[in-house]
Amino acid sequence: xxxxxxxxxxxxxxxxxxxxxRAQIKLKAGGFRRLPVIHEGKLIGILSEYDLRPYxxxxxxxxxxxAMTPDPITVSPDATLEHAVAxxxxxxxxxLPVVCYGKLIGIITASNLWFPEPRPVPEWVRH
Numbered sequence: 001x002x003x004x005x006x007x008x009x010x011x012x013x014x015x016x017x018x019x020x021x022r023a024q025i026k027l028k029a030g031g032f033r034r035l036p037v038i039h040e041g042k043l044i045g046i047l048s049e050y051d052l053r054p055y056x057x058x059x060x061x062x063x064x065x066x067a068m069t070p071d072p073i074t075v076s077p078d079a080t081l082e083h084a085v086a087x088x089x090x091x092x093x094x095x096l097p098v099v100c101y102g103k104l105i106g107i108i109t110a111s112n113l114w115f116p117e118p119r120p121v122p123e124w125v126r127h
Contacts (some may be wrong), residue, residue: 003084004077006113007098007106013038014047016065020055023047023064036097036104037068043097043104046072074099075108084108 014023014035023035029050037045045068055062075084075096084096088110098106 001081001097003075003078003079003081003098004106006081007108008112009106010035011097011104011107013104014064015039016063016068018048018064019060019066020052020059020064024052024059027066033109034095034107036072036107037064038104042098042102043072043074044068045070046095046097048094072097076100077105081113084113085113088113 012026012030012032012035014026014037014062014077016037016039025035034046034048036043036098037047045065047064047068051067051069052059073087073091073093073096075087075098077100084088088094095107095109097104098108
């Protein structure tokens with residue numbers, strides 16, 4: 001099997017200038033653990049629940065660009081699932097944006113591949 005057979009198409013994204021509050025709303029509403037960060041049509045980072053932890057007291061005043069992980073590890077839609085698993089485990093990340101010709105087309109996660117996240121998911125703080 002290959003990545004495009006299990007990936008989630010057209011994932012919900014965020015922009016680098018959005019507040020972390022707005023990104024957190026998207027995460028909670030969709031039941032996601034991470035959001036690709038898109039600027040001018042290009043993938044520039046990824047924002048995970050884990051990235052929000054240091055900013056829990058300033059979600060309203062911090063923008064995604066400050067908290068995101070820049071230049072995320074990506075995978076091609078034609079990559080094998082074995083390759084995706086090796087990347088996820090080797091880099092200890094929970095998801096890989098799927099990029100084709102420089103454009104984000106999907107995302108594949110540890111849960112898509114039926115193995116546990118590499119790090120514990122943080123608890124949400126109630127507001």
